[in-house]
Amino acid sequence: MSCSFRGPTERSQPGVPVMAPTPRLPRPQPPRIYRLGHLDTLVQVPGRVLPIHQASRGVYERLPQPLVLPAVPASAEEEEAFDFAAEERQRLRTAGKTVRRSGNTLWLYPSKAKPLQLRNNPTENPDANVGYEYLSSLPTIHQWLVSVHLYEGGYFMLVDQRTGRRTRIWSPPAVAPDGRHFVCGNSDVLARYEPSGLQLWSVDGTTLRLLWERQTEWGCTQPRWLDNKTILFEQDFFDNGDVDTRVVRLTVVP
Structure with a gap:
């Protein structure tokens, strides 16, 4: 009687894939607007x-626009063609x-002073x-x-309707609803020929007092009062080789 021994059948092992090294992920970048921290404060x-x-x-855009004035000519060519006398x-x-x-x-003709x-x-x-316009x-x-x-x-000037006193300001003023303050915002972040920034004035009878002014690297365009303490305005800033704009809120009166 013959006997034979058969060992276990050898089976081929499935191939084990070799994992490629995982590339390092780039550092997360927050949205651009959150990287502009220098736009978020005013000293x-x-x-x-x-x-x-x-x-x-x-x-x-639902807030009342303080003054509706003709658009300022954007270039020397537009200024030559603009008829200031007809507008006045x-x-x-x-x-x-x-x-x-x-x-x-x-x-x-002030009410309490000479013409x-x-x-x-x-x-x-x-x-x-x-020239005066x-x-x-x-x-x-x-x-x-x-x-x-x-x-x-050039510049802008306020003349008191009672005393004739003249006050030089940066821009047409936006007056608070209660008439006790006004702000003047200016923007020239591209050419930088004029100061960009913000002025806050107080009104006490016939006295206009400059409480503070700050020249900034960003511009303040068309400020509008949300209430007697807070303004909203278009903040112009230079970014990625061009001027961009966002709407911001700033409490200017304590």
Whole structure:
């Protein structure tokens, strides 16, 4: 009798895949807007920082626009074609008897002071060239708003309707609902010819007092009051080689 021994049948082992090394994932990058931390604060005075919060554009657009003025010419070519005199004539038709123009002179008639003459001087001398353009009346703070044109650039000026006192400001003011404060915001983040930033003024009778002003690397365009303490505005900033804009909220009155 023969016997034989058969060992266990050898089976081929399934191949075990070799895992390639896992590449390191890139560091997470937050959305761009959250990397712009330098846009989120404004130093009011040394030791006090005001936080700036992103706000709703829908809320901003529903707020009343303080002043409706013609768009400023964006270039030298547009400025040459812009008819400042015709625009001013339109505004003077509704200004009443306290404001009028006679040739090169803009006449303002304060209620408690002598008439004020603002005389244009269209000379080729850069140091003496000046022109005055009536823009609007601001009855809540008893001021006239005048644009002052220089040989290069210019500025805005408030004239008190009672005393005739003149106050130089950065931009057309946005007045708080209670008339006790106004802000002037300016934006020139691309050319940087004019200061960009924000001014806060108080109104006490015939006295306008500059509480603070800050020049910033971002611009403040068309500020509008949410209430008597808080403004919303378009914050212009230079990013990725161009100017971008977002709507923000800032409490300017403690």
